[in-house]
Structure formats: C-alpha cells, structure tokens
Amino acid sequence: MRIKLGTKIGLTYLLIIFTVMLVFGYLIMHDIDQSFISERKNVLLGYANIIAERAAPYLPRQDAAYLNYLAEDFGESIGHRVLIFATDGTVLGDSSGLNQGQVLTVPVVASALQGESVSQTNYYPDFGRLLYLAVPVAAGKQIVGAIFISADINDIDRRLAQTRNRLFLAATGSAVVAFLLSLLLARIITVPVARLTRAATKMSAGDYGYQVKGSSRDELGQLAASFNEMSKKIQQEDKVRRQFIADASHELRSPVAALKVLVESLLLKPPESKEETLEFLTDINGQLDRLSKLVNDLLLLSKIEKNESSLKKEPVSIKQLLIEVKENLKPLAAAKQIEITITAGDNILWPVDRDMLYRAVYNLVDNAIKYSSAKSEVLLSSTANEENLTISVKDQGIGIAQEHLAKLFTRFYRVDKARERATGGIGLGLSIVQEIVNLHGGRVSVNSAPGCGTEFVISLPYN
Ligand SMILES: Nc1ncnc2c1ncn2[C@@H]1O[C@H](COP(=O)(O)OP(=O)(O)O)[C@@H](O)[C@H]1O
Ligand SMILES: [Mg+2]
Known part of the structure; x- marks a missing residue:
C-alpha cells in the first residue's frame, strides 16, 4: 500500500506526542498525587497535635465526657472523623459517636501509642480512599493516649481526575495541531519533490533543457538547481550531437552525389577514348578518397570520445614519432617542394598513446x-622539461585571420569552405587533434596571422 509522505510524518508525530504525554503524564500525576497527600497529611498533623495538647490533661483521668466533646468539636470544624484513644485502646472520644467506649485495634493507633506519629492511605471499595493519621498524646514523658483522624481524600482523586482530563485534552489538541502542521510540512517537501519528479519525467521523455521553476534555498532547492544545470548541459550536448550528425550527413552527401553524377553520365554515354575513361575513373577515385577519409575521421572521432582509460600509454620516443610523420608525408611535401625540418632531443621519452599522438601530429603537418x-x-620541433612536453608545427603558409582562430577546432569548421573542398579538407582534422590532446590531459594552441605562417603547439603533461 502506498502511504503518502504527509500521512507518514503525521502519524509519526502523533505517536511521539502520545508516547511523551503518556510517560510524562504518568510521572506528573504520580507526583501531584503524592504532594496533595503529603500536604493534606501536614494539615491534619497540625490539627492532631492541637487536639493532643488539649486532650493531654484529661486523658489520665479518662474524662470521657470532655474528650468526646473535644472530638466532636474538632471533628465538626475540620470536617473529618476524630477519635481519642486511651492507652489500652478504649475509645474515649469519637466525633461520629459510633464507637464510643469500645476497644478498637487500629494499626496506626498502636504505633502512636508507641510514641510515633504515623499516617497511611487505604482504599475501600465503598468509601474510596481514606487517609488515616495517628499521633501520640504525651503528659510529660509518658504517653497517655492517641489521637486518630480518618480523612476522606476522595476530593484529591477528583482533582487528579480533572488534571488527567486536562492533560489528555492538551495531548489531543497538540496532536491534532502537530498532525496538521506535519501535513503542511509534508507539502513543503512534497511540492518541490513532485516538481522534480515531473521534470525528470519530461527529461526522460526527451524534453532536454526542461527547467524546474521556483526553487528555495534549502537542500531541495540545491537539488533543483543541480537538476537545471544538468538539464541544460544535456540539452547543449544533444544540440552538439544533432548538429554533428547533420554536418556529417551533409558532408557525406556531397561525395555520394558527385559519384552518382559521374556514374550516371558514364551509363548515359560510355566514354569514347581511353583518356576519357581514365579521367572519369580519376574523378571517381578522388571522390571515393574523400568519402573514405571522411568515414575514417568520423570513426576515429567516435573512438576518441570514449574516455581517458581507453588510452594505451607507453613511453614513446618523440623524435622517432616526428620522423615517422615526416616520412609518411614526404610525397605530399615533395609534390609542393616543401622542406620538413625536425629539431628534437634524441632522448625524449614521453608516456603517450603512440597511435593517437601520431594521428594528431600527422594532422597538423598535413595542414x-x-x-x-x-x-x-615546415618546422617540426619538440622540447621537454620535467613536467611538460611541447611539440610545435610551424609553417610559412597562408596563415589564419584572427576571427577564425577561436572556431578553428570546431568540427567541420573550415576557413574558406569553397577552396578547402577543392583541397579535400573536411574540417575534422583539428577537432581530432584537440580531442586526442585533451584525452592526454594536455592543451593545443595556435598562433597565426594571414601571410605570416601558422604555428600549432601541443603541450602534454607527464603522467
Ligand atoms: N597550418 C594552417 N595554415 C592555415 N590554415 C590552417 C592551417 N591548419 C588549419 N587551417 C585552417 O583550419 C581549418 C580546419 O583545419 P582541419 O580541421 O584540419 O580541417 P581540414 O584540413 O580538413 O580543412 C582548415 O580548413 C584551414 O582553413
Ligand atoms: Mg586538416
């Protein structure tokens, strides 16, 4: 069964309040009862002593007439039954007149005749609670009798019952208030939680960027703020991903369209000469090259994107790596009579993923x-100290205007779209470089001005 949070909190409060009231109620009632009784006892003790003083001269003589009058007089004025005992237990005075002249055995009186003032509460089903109190009557050093008072203390019980009822009312009242307050408290908690739940549902349904509104400054507010931030990030990433897919499809479309045109025109009108065939095949081959480069770059990007742990780091001779890049790009450089010069220490060994770093440097030199x-x-150089390795690729080429520098590493970004399509540029090379360097925990920077050449610098930490 699903119990609402508010009800759960409310019931918990109810339980706490009732338990506390029960324990405290019991203790307090007990204390009040005791203090009422001892107060009553003290009052009666005072009366009993006064009666004892008055009775003292008449007890040795056993003046029953006077003693009975004394018992009646006091009994009436204090509202309780008063008995005056001789030492042998004979009742010499009785305010009720019931036991006059009889010998009674009352335990508290026996104690009083031994010289002790005692009291005791007794419960009788017919009368309720009675307080018995007895004090000795002394003449000089001799005990000559005892005064006994029997007091009805049912009024104390009535007062206690009243207090108990009031306590119960207070407990019920505060329990009700606590229950209502806890419902309110639960609302304070559940309303923002419900908002978050709604937001999470929206997000999972694809509504990226959904924001939770009106958040407080407490923990739930912080949670909402984190949620909003996460939502925004996911939206951004989703946007980047969509853009990437759109750009990639767009880039894939142009070589495919070109191939289609070439093949269709071949089908429509087969080439007449060997030269024409060669020309067509060269064109087709070029488009296929572009297509395969694009697919390879896309695959590489998706592979790099995983995480740092996918790197296979090993100590790599940086100079060796630069030489290899130079060797593999020699044909391209030779075609333009470009000289590639390497300056690097012979014994720089750096922990990197060899294939990845090769790919990055290759892309820079290719550019x-x-x-x-x-x-x-083209100048290829590398230096290293304890913490840092730098690899610089410097050319004397066309350079890059200031306004393009910031966007250079964005996927598919090309400075001059038209011309670079002709050179086979796709615009993924530098973003691949950046991903690889970032994965290594390093940075790549660029320094360039139109007509003054360009320098790219990769810097990698030692770890
Ligand atoms: N060394 C360089 N000199 C001048 N421009 C460069 C250089 N390297 C990169 N660029 C510019 O940056 C753009 C992005 O480079 P890149 O990501 O490698 O894409 P691609 O080489 O496929 O065009 C290039 O299109 C070019 O305009
Ligand atoms: Mg490139």
Whole structure:
C-alpha cells in the first residue's frame, strides 16, 4: 500500500506526542498525587497535635465526657472523623459517636501509642480512599493516649481526575495541531519533490533543457538547481550531437552525389577514348578518397570520445614519432617542394598513446603542407622539461585571420569552405587533434596571422 509522505510524518508525530504525554503524564500525576497527600497529611498533623495538647490533661483521668466533646468539636470544624484513644485502646472520644467506649485495634493507633506519629492511605471499595493519621498524646514523658483522624481524600482523586482530563485534552489538541502542521510540512517537501519528479519525467521523455521553476534555498532547492544545470548541459550536448550528425550527413552527401553524377553520365554515354575513361575513373577515385577519409575521421572521432582509460600509454620516443610523420608525408611535401625540418632531443621519452599522438601530429603537418605555398618550409620541433612536453608545427603558409582562430577546432569548421573542398579538407582534422590532446590531459594552441605562417603547439603533461 502506498502511504503518502504527509500521512507518514503525521502519524509519526502523533505517536511521539502520545508516547511523551503518556510517560510524562504518568510521572506528573504520580507526583501531584503524592504532594496533595503529603500536604493534606501536614494539615491534619497540625490539627492532631492541637487536639493532643488539649486532650493531654484529661486523658489520665479518662474524662470521657470532655474528650468526646473535644472530638466532636474538632471533628465538626475540620470536617473529618476524630477519635481519642486511651492507652489500652478504649475509645474515649469519637466525633461520629459510633464507637464510643469500645476497644478498637487500629494499626496506626498502636504505633502512636508507641510514641510515633504515623499516617497511611487505604482504599475501600465503598468509601474510596481514606487517609488515616495517628499521633501520640504525651503528659510529660509518658504517653497517655492517641489521637486518630480518618480523612476522606476522595476530593484529591477528583482533582487528579480533572488534571488527567486536562492533560489528555492538551495531548489531543497538540496532536491534532502537530498532525496538521506535519501535513503542511509534508507539502513543503512534497511540492518541490513532485516538481522534480515531473521534470525528470519530461527529461526522460526527451524534453532536454526542461527547467524546474521556483526553487528555495534549502537542500531541495540545491537539488533543483543541480537538476537545471544538468538539464541544460544535456540539452547543449544533444544540440552538439544533432548538429554533428547533420554536418556529417551533409558532408557525406556531397561525395555520394558527385559519384552518382559521374556514374550516371558514364551509363548515359560510355566514354569514347581511353583518356576519357581514365579521367572519369580519376574523378571517381578522388571522390571515393574523400568519402573514405571522411568515414575514417568520423570513426576515429567516435573512438576518441570514449574516455581517458581507453588510452594505451607507453613511453614513446618523440623524435622517432616526428620522423615517422615526416616520412609518411614526404610525397605530399615533395609534390609542393616543401622542406620538413625536425629539431628534437634524441632522448625524449614521453608516456603517450603512440597511435593517437601520431594521428594528431600527422594532422597538423598535413595542414601545414596543405596550407603552404610551394617551396616553403615546415618546422617540426619538440622540447621537454620535467613536467611538460611541447611539440610545435610551424609553417610559412597562408596563415589564419584572427576571427577564425577561436572556431578553428570546431568540427567541420573550415576557413574558406569553397577552396578547402577543392583541397579535400573536411574540417575534422583539428577537432581530432584537440580531442586526442585533451584525452592526454594536455592543451593545443595556435598562433597565426594571414601571410605570416601558422604555428600549432601541443603541450602534454607527464603522467
Ligand atoms: N597550418 C594552417 N595554415 C592555415 N590554415 C590552417 C592551417 N591548419 C588549419 N587551417 C585552417 O583550419 C581549418 C580546419 O583545419 P582541419 O580541421 O584540419 O580541417 P581540414 O584540413 O580538413 O580543412 C582548415 O580548413 C584551414 O582553413
Ligand atoms: Mg586538416
């Protein structure tokens, strides 16, 4: 069964209040009862002593007439039954007149005749509670009798019952108030929780960026703020992902469309000469190259995106790596008569994922060659200290205008779309470089001005 939070809190409060009231009620009632009785006892003790003083001269003589008058007189004025005993237990005075002249055995009186003032409460089904009190009567050092008072203390019980009722009312009243307050408290908690639940449901239904409104400054407010931030981030990432898919599809479409046109025109009118065939095949081959480069880059990007733990780090000779890049790009450089020069220490060993770093440097050098005019020079250099490795790729090429520098590492970003499509540029090279360097915990920066060449610097920490 699903019990609402408010009800749960309310019932808990009720239980707490009733338990506390029960325990405290019991203790308090007991204390009040005791203090009422002892107060009553003290009052009666005072009367008993006065009677004892008055009776003292008449007891040795056993003046029953006077003693009886004394008992009646006091009995009437204090409202309780008063008995005056001789030492042998004979009743010499009785305010009720019931036991006059009889010998009675009353335990408290026996004690009083031994010289002790005693009291005792007794319960009788017919009368309720009675308080018995007896004090000795002394003449000089001798005990000559005892005074006994029997007091009806049912009024104390009535007062206690009244207090108990009041306590019960107070407990019930505060329980009701606590219950209502806890419902309110639960609302304070459940309303924002419900808001968050609604927001989470919206998010899971694909409504990225959904924001929880009107949050407080407490823990729930913080939770809502974190939720909003997360929601915004997911929305942003979703946007980037969608854009990426759109761009990738767009880029895939152009070589496919070009291939389709080439093949269709071949089908429509088969080439007449061998040269024409060669020309067509060269075009088709070029488009296929572009397509395969694009697919490879996309695959590589999706692979890099995983996480740092996917890196296979090992100590790598950086100079060796630079030489390998140079060797593999030699044909491209040679075609433009570009000289690649390497300056790097022979014994720089750095923990990196070799294939990945190779890929990054390759992309930079590939760009340097692509965006340089013929007969220029590309400088590949590397330095290292305890903590940091830098690899710089510097060219004397066309350079990049200031306004493009910030966006350079964005996927599919190209400075001059038209021209770079002709050079086969897709715009993924630098974003791949950046992903690889970031995965290594490093940074890549660029320094360039139109006409003055460009320098890209990768810096990697040692770890
Ligand atoms: N060394 C460079 N000199 C001048 N421009 C460059 C250089 N490297 C990159 N760029 C510019 O940055 C853009 C993005 O580079 P990149 O991501 O490698 O894409 P691609 O080379 O496929 O066009 C290039 O299109 C080019 O305009
Ligand atoms: Mg490139």
